[in-house]
Amino acid sequence: MKQTLYTLLFSTFSFLGFADPDFIYVDNIHDWEEVLSLAEENRKLLYVYYSADDCEPCEFMENSTFDYDEVEDFFNQRFISVYIRKGTSFARMFADGFQIQSVPSSLWMTGKEFVWRLEAGSMDNSEIIEASMRASQLTREYPTLLPAALNGADSLSVRDWLDLMYIAGVNNQSYESELVNSFKNSLHLDSLHSEEYWTFVQTYVSDLTSPLYQYIKIDWKQTLGEDFPWESYYDQLYDFNLTIAINRADSGLVENMEYHLLPTLEVDSTQPANTLKMRKLDLWQDYYLGMGDFQTYLETTSMMIEDVEPNSDQMASIIKELTSVSRSTYALDQGLKWINGAIKREPTAKLYIIKADVLIVQGRNIDALRVLGDAEELSPSDDEVELIEFLKYVANTRY
Incomplete structure (x- = not known):
């Protein structure tokens, strides 16, 4: 029955010819809801590729990364792959809703829009398979990792902590504050003093009211290290949050910027x-x-x-x-x-x-x-x- 539904629904979608994985092109809410139903019925994760015109990293992904046979086989077996192109009203809504700041971006989520992972920027064939495997791994380990983190386990890696905080933040989970507090109490203050983790902060921490941002901004030099490029991060947050505020006509977001962002740039x-x-x-x-x-x-x-x-x-x-x-x-x-x-x-x-x-x-x-x-x-x-x-x-x- 599920295989029949899978085949019937696929016949209603538009497919893209640039890449080998079977991408479904989505540019409206109706098709998006159909894709979500498809993922739920077939118990598959969605892989969402967010792209744009005149984007060299996007062209690399589309003409190189997705062209490998191993990538084609891997994605067609494990995921329902979706292609969203920046520029439509639906794409803007999607980017705002899932905190996408750059193109290309890759998301792995369930049919209930529970996001497991987001990767910003281009990836080669091995990197995208590794990221996909990590997303799948999180779906299996999450029930064990989350209680351990909330109980202050010191056995978790920084990567585990960051993955859990991202999942909590993007899915609006009430335990995000507890995770941040446990993180502060379980690891050394200099745990994030590495460019490896700076990328996470710059890519995923964009909500100025989130517990993780609030923790970082108190003393970013102590938390991230004095060499962290705060000024460029500030500019990124300014542009991202202002764009959302304008798109939503939300002066409350501007007030958040006034109180939580502007004072962080030293005078x-x-x-x-x-x-x-x-x-x-x-x-x-x-x-x-x-x-x-x-x-x-x-x-x-x-x-x-x-x-x-x-x-x-x-x-x-x-x-x-x-x-x-x-x-x-x-x-x-x-x-x-x-x-x-x-x-x-x-x-x-x-x-x-x-x-x-x-x-x-x-x-x-x-x-x-x-x-x-x-x-x-x-x-x-x-x-x-x-x-x-x-x-x-x-x-x-x-x-």
Whole structure:
């Protein structure tokens, strides 16, 4: 009966010709639900390959890895293989739901969407078979490994711990916090001081509210080692979480970023004292611009800028972004209000130059010339003198 169902359902799907394993192409929720049913009925794990156009690592997987006879035989015997291509609304939903951050990515899961393993990046024929065998191994060992971990067993390897924490995190299991606490109590603080484990953190720890991330961020240098590339990891988390927040129109995720991510990037003595406040302003601006909500972007900036008190360089960046999005009279008037507030706090030649530039864009050339005169009285640098002379030329020409 199951073999008959397997054959009948397969006849309804689209198959791909690029690779030897029998991949089912899925681009909508209906086909996905059919595939899940197929896996349940046949008691097989799903192997999901997430790919994209114009992706060299994807081309390697599709033209090399999957082309080996051993890979074809291995996957056709053990898994129902699914192909999802980035770009469709279903693919976006799938990537968000299963925390996929890069292409290509490989997932092994049950028909009930219980994920056993995720591998990001390309793999050769031996690597993908090894990863698949590990996924299958976890399905057998999980009932033994999990109780041992929760009881604080010191016999588990770091790899076992990380696999268990990934399974708990992606499947929203309530015992994730217990696992992290047991991990902290069972292993040395320097257990993750290895590039081998850094890859796990960079690839799988993306939920800013997860117990593992919360544990890491308290003192990442102690947990991961001082050589861990936190700045690039920070950028990765920023882009990933902001994209999800925009796709879901979820300001709560932005708040999570504000409280759990932004403070983790160190502020050194060479940076302004308001650097963290400026990051928060940048974050909310990025969110509302990503949402296409220009009005709220202006309102939020006007509200936050009083607390940020940006310096001349920061104000230049704010105005540059504003004018790159809109040069409407309303937008430029808002920009002038922000500049005037900064001038009132601490007048500088640079701020007056920025103000004159905006006035010229508005066609207010006489006002711009007057403001440039104010700039000249504030001991401008040589570069600023050149800008003043250039803007004077522009204003006089247009006048």
